[in-house]
Amino acid sequence: xxxxxxxxEARRTLQSAxxxxxxxxxxxxxxxxxxxPAIAVMLIVIAYPIYYTIELSFFNTPPGLQLRDKIFVGLNxxxxxxxxxxxxxxxxxxxxxxxxxxxFSFVLGFAxxxxxxxxxxxxxxxxxxxxxxxxxxxxxxxxxWKWIYHSDFGIIGAVLVELGWAERPPNFxxxxxxxxxxxxxxxxxxxFPFAMIMMTAGLQTVPEPLxxxxxxxxxxxxxxxxxxxxxxLRNVSTVTILLLAVANFNSFIIPWIMxxxxxxxASHIWITHIYELAFGRQxxxxxxxxxxxxxxxxxxxxxxxxxxxxxxxxKDGGA
Amino acid sequence: MAHVVLKDLVKTYGSFKAVNDVSLTVNDGEFxxxxxxxxxxxxxxxxLVAGLISVTSGDIVIGDRVVNDLDPKDRDIAMVFQNYALYxxxxxxxxxxxxxQMRKLPKDxxxxxxxxxxxxxxxxxxxxxxxxxxxxxxxxRVALGRALVRDPAVFLMDEPLSNLDAKLRVQMRSEIKxxxxxxxxxxxxxxxxxxxxxxxxxxxxVMNGGYLQQYDSPAQVFAHPANMFxxxxxxxxxxxxxxxxxxxxxxxAVLTSAEGWSLALSPRNAQKVARAxxxxxxxxxRHSTIKLHKSAIADAIPAKAYTVEPTGDVTFVQAFLSGAxxxxxxxxxxxxxxxxxxxxxxxxxxxxxxxxxxxxxLEAS
Numbered sequence: 212x213x214x215x216x217x218x219x220e221a222r223r224t225l226q227s228a229x230x231x232x233x234x235x236x237x238x239x240x241x242x243x244x245x246x247x248p249a250i251a252v253m254l255i256v257i258a259y260p261i262y263y264t265i266e267l268s269f270f271n272t273p274p275g276l277q278l279r280d281k282i283f284v285g286l287n288x289x290x291x292x293x294x295x296x297x298x299x300x301x302x303x304x305x306x307x308x309x310x311x312x313x314x315f316s317f318v319l320g321f322a323x324x325x326x327x328x329x330x331x332x333x334x335x336x337x338x339x340x341x342x343x344x345x346x347x348x349x350x351x352x353x354x355x356w357k358w359i360y361h362s363d364f365g366i367i368g369a370v371l372v373e374l375g376w377a378e379r380p381p382n383f384x385x386x387x388x389x390x391x392x393x394x395x396x397x398x399x400x401x402x403f404p405f406a407m408i409m410m411t412a413g414l415q416t417v418p419e420p421l422x423x424x425x426x427x428x429x430x431x432x433x434x435x436x437x438x439x440x441x442x443x444l445r446n447v448s449t450v451t452i453l454l455l456a457v458a459n460f461n462s463f464i465i466p467w468i469m470x471x472x473x474x475x476x477a478s479h480i481w482i483t484h485i486y487e488l489a490f491g492r493q494x495x496x497x498x499x500x501x502x503x504x505x506x507x508x509x510x511x512x513x514x515x516x517x518x519x520x521x522x523x524x525x526k527d528g529g530a
Numbered sequence: 531m532a533h534v535v536l537k538d539l540v541k542t543y544g545s546f547k548a549v550n551d552v553s554l555t556v557n558d559g560e561f562x563x564x565x566x567x568x569x570x571x572x573x574x575x576x577x578l579v580a581g582l583i584s585v586t587s588g589d590i591v592i593g594d595r596v597v598n599d600l601d602p603k604d605r606d607i608a609m610v611f612q613n614y615a616l617y618x619x620x621x622x623x624x625x626x627x628x629x630x631q632m633r634k635l636p637k638d639x640x641x642x643x644x645x646x647x648x649x650x651x652x653x654x655x656x657x658x659x660x661x662x663x664x665x666x667x668x669x670x671r672v673a674l675g676r677a678l679v680r681d682p683a684v685f686l687m688d689e690p691l692s693n694l695d696a697k698l699r700v701q702m703r704s705e706i707k708x709x710x711x712x713x714x715x716x717x718x719x720x721x722x723x724x725x726x727x728x729x730x731x732x733x734x735x736v737m738n739g740g741y742l743q744q745y746d747s748p749a750q751v752f753a754h755p756a757n758m759f760x761x762x763x764x765x766x767x768x769x770x771x772x773x774x775x776x777x778x779x780x781x782x783a784v785l786t787s788a789e790g791w792s793l794a795l796s797p798r799n800a801q802k803v804a805r806a807x808x809x810x811x812x813x814x815x816r817h818s819t820i821k822l823h824k825s826a827i828a829d830a831i832p833a834k835a836y837t838v839e840p841t842g843d844v845t846f847v848q849a850f851l852s853g854a855x856x857x858x859x860x861x862x863x864x865x866x867x868x869x870x871x872x873x874x875x876x877x878x879x880x881x882x883x884x885x886x887x888x889x890x891x892l893e894a895s
Contacts, residue, residue, distance in 0.1 A: 420611045420615040421615050421617065423609075423611070423615065425617075427580060427582070427603065427607065428632055429603035429629055429633055430632050438628070442619040443619075
């Protein structure tokens with residue numbers, strides 16, 4: 212067979228594959244009809260806002276001007292954002308916030324799951340207590356922590372002074388240098404139970420015979436963990452970290468309620484900053500440009516993540 | 531290699547006795563099968579030997595050491611599990627190397643032993659694969675290899691063939707038997723399948739309810755079952771057990787059925803019946819020892835064929851006698867229809883008699 216006829220062959224199979232797809236779609240036309248209403252709703256509540264945000268990002272919307280009178284400014288919003296210092300500060304804050312929160316929530320949650328995996332009296336009660344931070348309202352938790360951190364009335368400051376470790380209560384959330392770590396602590400406190408639940412579920416699926424085999428093979432407790440338990444938890448770990456990272460990237464409630472992004476933008480992360488630009492200062496155009504940038508960043512991360520994930524699956528045969 | 535001694539072994543869970551006073555000796559190089567129905571304590575016994583669970587009382591001796599308080603890794607044993615228990619993320623090579631790595635052997639020695647084991651088990655070409663890329667039989671071979679590289683004193687095998695399909699099971703059965711013959715290995719093999727025990731083991735320990743019922747060579751267990759449980763458990767189809775009543779008539783011993791028929795006993799069998807604690811005696815007969823006649827002859831007992839199962843080589847006929855199912859095997863060219871009148875003749879030399887009270891086999895003195 213010559214190369215030319217090989218190409219022709221390939222084209223033919225491609226064409227037949229295409230008509231195959233169309234034929235299959237036609238066979239399933241009823242199924243498409245069933246999902247049509249859902250798709251229509253999705254288009255209205257998701258696709259249109261996305262389009263409108265992209266459109267707005269090319270306009271200037273001065274306060275006091277009606278939205279339909281918006282002024283086209285081309286890429287000005289984008290250049291303004293990328294050349295401003297605030298953009299880089301907020302981006303840096305978001306990265307610190309996401310990476311630190313995700314990492315420590317996962318490690319703490321995994322440790323708690325391991326500690327509570329062994330059977331002992333009171334285990335159920337302890338598990339229930341540890342889940343509390345995750346189930347209470349984030350808004351309520353933020354207000355509580357605001358008081359705990361309060362420089363005049365906060366319990367942490369009072370205890371530190373009482374113990375003689377500090378002369379006066381520290382300014383946890385009123386100081387540029389400590390506000391972000393303080394908020395990250397609250398965030399970790401709030402979401403480590405999620406990691407704990409996920410990892411507990413994972414731990415319960417580690418096959419008992421494998422652990423026994425490792426025991427007979429001479430592995431000690433740490434080696435059994437490293438060679439059997441941990442590899443078995445790789446997939447659930449990946450999913451947990453992904454979900455935590457996405458949630459942290461999109462965080463809003465804790466920083467907004469506790470500091471509103473202050474002092475001097477030190478605790479602003481992307482979402483709080485966009486919210487303030489849009490609904491605080493009515494700068495819809497700039498806020499939209501920010502949103503578009505965030506959208507692009509998250510989509511890029513998501514693409515690489517999915518590629519890594521499916522690459523793993525190919526290597527492992529999908530398990 | 532080493533011998534293994536279990537001395538008055540007991541394992542209790544709360545008030546439940548999983549293993550009751552089990553005592554047996556496995557000689558150096560011997561293949562012993564622990565066999566019994568599920569829940570009989572055979573796997574518990576194996577786990578006790580492995581050290582995966584702790585002994586309630588009694589002793590376990592491997593080689594010349596009492597190993598009761600030793601960790602599994604210090605007992606010089608290797609174990610093959612029912613579902614293979616291969617490490618899914620490791621290649622076949624790393625699976626085989628793992629127990630050696632845990633013992634901190636030098637790299638080149640590990641490599642040499644792994645390749646040797648792979649050669650013995652004919653899986654050198656599989657070394658780079660992951661377990662999930664292997665067939666069930668290949669996985670089983672890797673599990674055997676992982677035990678083999680250790681060069682342990684005793685191999686413990688926990689139902690290693692029960693996850694395989696029927697054809698592969700027969701093939702692996704002979705492979706494990708060959709493995710035992712070549713290595714002169716001491717093997718303790720747990721199975722619920724009496725056929726595996728009979729075909730593979732030098733000696734079989736039949737267990738039920740946590741008690742050791744009989745410990746002997748398969749031939750002896752088959753020919754002289756110690757009690758009704760062993761009689762009905764070993765052999766397929768199961769030995770027929772017919773409840774009858776002993777009495778004397780015309781100076782000889784006779785077994786009478788509630789159905790009205792009776793069977794005159796030979797002097798030797800009469801002697802056995804005389805030793806029973808009760809007059810109620812159970813007659814046991816294997817399918818191959820019962821002769822089936824299509825017309826009445828002296829001493830044959832009338833019955834009705836219930837089902838007829840041709841298997842190709844032999845045809846199994848089932849009938850009811852005294853309310854018990856009786857299995858008879860006949861040549862496939864004997865045509866029998868269900869509900870046909872048949873006559874059954876027992877071979878006095880080859881029937882078994884049991885005390886219905888104690889269920890123990892009756893022996894002539």
